[in-house]
Amino acid sequence: MASKIAVAVLVIIILSAAFAPFITPYDPVKIDLDNIKEPPGLKHPLGTDQKGRDILSRILYGGRFSVGIAIIAGTISLCLGLMVGLLSGYYRGKVDVLLMMFVDLVLSFPSLLLAIGISVVFPPGIFTVIIAIVAVGWASFARLIRGHVLRLKEAAYIDAARVIGCSDMRIILKHILPNCLPLSFVVFGIKLGGYILTESALSFLGLGAQPPMPTWGSMISLNRIYISSAPWMVLFAGGAIVLTTVCFNILGDALRDRYGVSG
Numbered sequence: 001m002a003s004k005i006a007v008a009v010l011v012i013i014i015l016s017a018a019f020a021p022f023i024t025p026y027d028p029v030k031i032d033l034d035n036i037k038e039p040p041g042l043k044h045p046l047g048t049d050q051k052g053r054d055i056l057s058r059i060l061y062g063g064r065f066s067v068g069i070a071i072i073a074g075t076i077s078l079c080l081g082l083m084v085g086l087l088s089g090y091y092r093g094k095v096d097v098l099l100m101m102f103v104d105l106v107l108s109f110p111s112l113l114l115a116i117g118i119s120v121v122f123p124p125g126i127f128t129v130i131i132a133i134v135a136v137g138w139a140s141f142a143r144l145i146r147g148h149v150l151r152l153k154e155a156a157y158i159d160a161a162r163v164i165g166c167s168d169m170r171i172i173l174k175h176i177l178p179n180c181l182p183l184s185f186v187v188f189g190i191k192l193g194g195y196i197l198t199e200s201a202l203s204f205l206g207l208g209a210q211p212p213m214p215t216w217g218s219m220i221s222l223n224r225i226y227i228s229s230a231p232w233m234v235l236f237a238g239g240a241i242v243l244t245t246v247c248f249n250i251l252g253d254a255l256r257d258r259y260g261v262s263g
Contacts, residue, residue: 003254006247013244017063026054028061029212037230047232049223055233058214059240065208065215067244069126070195073133078188080134081141082180086172088142089149100146106139115198119207129208133195141187148183152176182255190252193245200241216241 016023026044032052040047046055088099106114115132122128152158153176161171202208203217211218216237223233 002250006250006254009243010247010251013063013240013247014067016060017067020057020060020064024054024057024060026057028053028057028214037226037233039230040232046236047230049219049233050226050230055219055236058219059216059237062214062216062219062237063240063244065126065213066196066199066203066217066241069129069133069199069208070192073130073137073199074188074192074195076130076134077137077191078141078184080138082145082177082184084138084142085145086149086176086180089146090153090168090172090176096146099142103139103142103146106136107143109136111136112198112201115202116205116207119202119205124207124210126209129199129202132202132207133198136198137191137195140191141184144183144187145180148180149176152179186252186256188252189255190249193248193252196241196245196248 020028030053032048035044035048035052037050038044038048038052044054044056046059048054049058084099084103088096088103114136118132118135119128122131158171158175161175166174199208199215200217200220203215204221206218206221208217209215211222219237220234223230223237227234
């Protein structure tokens with residue numbers, strides 16, 4: 001039941017962000033000095049910020065960046081991790097040693113600090129956030145997939161495929177990869193929530209999408225000084241982050257149960 005509710009909420013969030021221009025009548029970046037810091041009401045359901053901008057509109061448009069960046073970065077991380085994990089686990093030897101040394105090097109750094117360091121090197125913006133998340137996200141996929149491939153290699157059907165003359169590439173793509181996908185989907189679903197938190201943290205620090213375009217993290221950062229006098233300016237954006245992250249975590253748990261994946 002919880003998983004169905006989580007999926008429904010995620011669908012609503014994603015569709016609302018995708019069709020934001022058709023849902024809200026307000027421009028998320030237009031300043032309205034006549035409606036500064038208005039509390040939630042009929043005209044502005046979630047209130048306005050210190051420049052009179054509608055918070056609901058900014059949350060919907062911000063979801064396009066926050067959720068979109070997480071999905072894009074997560075997909076790229078998954079693809080890179082799959083490729084490295086498959087090659088490392090199947091070929092072993094020097095290939096495995098070299099690739100896993102690099103994976104361990106990446107995993108040895110605190111992920112958020114590494115993402116911040118990468119974001120500082122490049123000009124702030126959407127692509128920089130994607131690069132930072134991918135740079136810290138692919139390694140955990142690679143480590144998990146590699147361990148799964150090591151177990152799959154010992155299966156009888158893999159030996160049978162070698163006996164009948166299947167090439168290494170065919171074995172990897174036709175026999176091993178499909179059996180790695182359930183684990184990949186589970187980890188992907190769980191990590192999306194973390195990627196949203198990472199994007200929000202980078203945006204909070206001013207390293208993500210630049211003003212006036214909104215993201216959930218930047219909305220919290222810009223309005224945090226008003227949390228006492230106008231808490232709605234911070235709480236609704238923070239609630240969007242929490243709600244989306246929790247739903248992705250529930251979805252990941254549901255996928256784990258659905259595919260019978262352990263660990």
